[in-house]
Amino acid sequence: MRDVILSDGYRTPFAKAGTALAEVPARELGRIAVTELLARHGVDPQEVDEVIMGNVAQPSDSTNIARVVALLSGIPERVPAVTVQRNCASGMEAIVQAHERIAAGNAELIVAGGTESMSQIPLFLSRGMTRVFERLSRAKSIGERVAAVAGAKPKDLKPRVALLEGLTDPVSGLNMGQTAELLAKEFGISREAQDDFALMSHRRAMAATDEGRLPEEIVPVFAQPYQTPVLVDVGPRRNQSLEALAKLRPYFDPRHGTVTPGNSCGITDGAAAILVASAEKARAIGLEPAGRIRASAFVGLDPARMGLGPTYATPIALQRAGVTFQDIKLIEINEAFAAQVIANEIALASPKYCRENLGLDGAIGEIDRSILNVNGGAIALGHPVGVSGTRLVLTMLREMRRRDVSIGLAMLCVGGGQGGAVVLERAA
Numbered sequence: 001m002r003d004v005i006l007s008d009g010y011r012t013p014f015a016k017a018g019t020a021l022a023e024v025p026a027r028e029l030g031r032i033a034v035t036e037l038l039a040r041h042g043v044d045p046q047e048v049d050e051v052i053m054g055n056v057a058q059p060s061d062s063t064n065i066a067r068v069v070a071l072l073s074g075i076p077e078r079v080p081a082v083t084v085q086r087n088c089a090s091g092m093e094a095i096v097q098a099h100e101r102i103a104a105g106n107a108e109l110i111v112a113g114g115t116e117s118m119s120q121i122p123l124f125l126s127r128g129m130t131r132v133f134e135r136l137s138r139a140k141s142i143g144e145r146v147a148a149v150a151g152a153k154p155k156d157l158k159p160r161v162a163l164l165e166g167l168t169d170p171v172s173g174l175n176m177g178q179t180a181e182l183l184a185k186e187f188g189i190s191r192e193a194q195d196d197f198a199l200m201s202h203r204r205a206m207a208a209t210d211e212g213r214l215p216e217e218i219v220p221v222f223a224q225p226y227q228t229p230v231l232v233d234v235g236p237r238r239n240q241s242l243e244a245l246a247k248l249r250p251y252f253d254p255r256h257g258t259v260t261p262g263n264s265c266g267i268t269d270g271a272a273a274i275l276v277a278s279a280e281k282a283r284a285i286g287l288e289p290a291g292r293i294r295a296s297a298f299v300g301l302d303p304a305r306m307g308l309g310p311t312y313a314t315p316i317a318l319q320r321a322g323v324t325f326q327d328i329k330l331i332e333i334n335e336a337f338a339a340q341v342i343a344n345e346i347a348l349a350s351p352k353y354c355r356e357n358l359g360l361d362g363a364i365g366e367i368d369r370s371i372l373n374v375n376g377g378a379i380a381l382g383h384p385v386g387v388s389g390t391r392l393v394l395t396m397l398r399e400m401r402r403r404d405v406s407i408g409l410a411m412l413c414v415g416g417g418q419g420g421a422v423v424l425e426r427a428a
Helices: 026-041 065-072 090-103 127-138 142-150 162-166 176-186 191-210 242-246 279-285 303-321 338-348 351-358 388-403
Strands: 004-006 050-054 081-084 109-117 268-278 291-300 331-333 407-414 418-426
Touching: 004 090, 004 279, 026 065, 026 109, 026 268, 050 065, 050 090, 065 081, 065 109, 081 090, 090 109, 090 268, 090 291, 090 388, 090 418, 109 388, 127 142, 176 303, 176 338, 191 242, 191 338, 268 279, 268 388, 291 303, 303 338, 303 351, 303 407, 303 418, 331 388, 338 351, 388 407, 388 418
Parallel strands: 050 081, 050 109, 331 407
Antiparallel strands: 004 268, 004 291, 109 268, 291 418, 407 418
16 A cells, blocks of 8 residues: 555635625635645646545536536546545545545545535425426416416425435434434533533634634635635634523424534535645655545444444544554544534543443543644534535644644544544654
């Protein structure tokens, strides 16, 4: 297996759906991230062997969006591109697939990343209204057209919300917020603990923005011609407080719940990209390595408890990497929900849980919050679902260099009952 390196990655600002990037389609967000990535590293698009992009919403006007992004970015037509979809882990999946292709000798340089416009996820016609339009398309006279329209019922006018359908698991019947409520109840996680974690996410994201750590990885987006570009994330709240968080009502279980919009990730637009290359190729084109993938793991688990995916994936990734949890000096976990992160903290540190559910001899390890999501996480920054896995990796690599950390761990839960984890090694 050949030596494979990761470059520093770049991303667009992340913006709450319906705000600064709402009018920018996913293909354009991806183009911006990829074009800037190549330009800032001084890499000729002719050198690229493949493009792999994560995307979940799969816009109908850009099927196989990775191919569209590649061509819009000036990458030659001869270069293949593929879109990968592992729900929340899609952006991580893209990097892992790129790494495996190069390690196996099937490529030398791959652009990997993710792109998502959650603002532009469409509404669907109901099945009843679809049948009305089907009848209209076959109508041959005015009378038949009138009859087709007259057949519509009031309930047929109600659209299907693709975003809500996509965030609901058809096997468990629970939406993602309801799975977080389940974990909060099972692990005894209080509303106060969740709000406390959410406040930490906002404070750390604002500090990282003010001190230039997050802006270092962000490229500007001109969302509207002749207007000021979007330069920073639209999501972190400078004046967020426990008092403001406490006023928000539970959203997924209004009567008895504890999960609110304030202690959940945001619905978000954005894109990110990173270069994955063989060590030989990197030297040949002058590409500076930022780190390497020591090992990765993706696992399946109960869809109703999908939030525990990091706990299930981490021990496998650690074993493959030949390291222990105590060797990890920096951790990134996707903050789908505060309850989900806290549940993983409890499970990872519980000998009983690890023995009974993972078949381990004891606990995996206790998370030190001083090394967890040090620049904030998805509760503040947002979670563009096909992109977050890439952001975790590129943010981690930069922070490992700042702190002179040799081994880091990026992990996330995955809607539908999966988990992903990547052990990263800083380049020497």
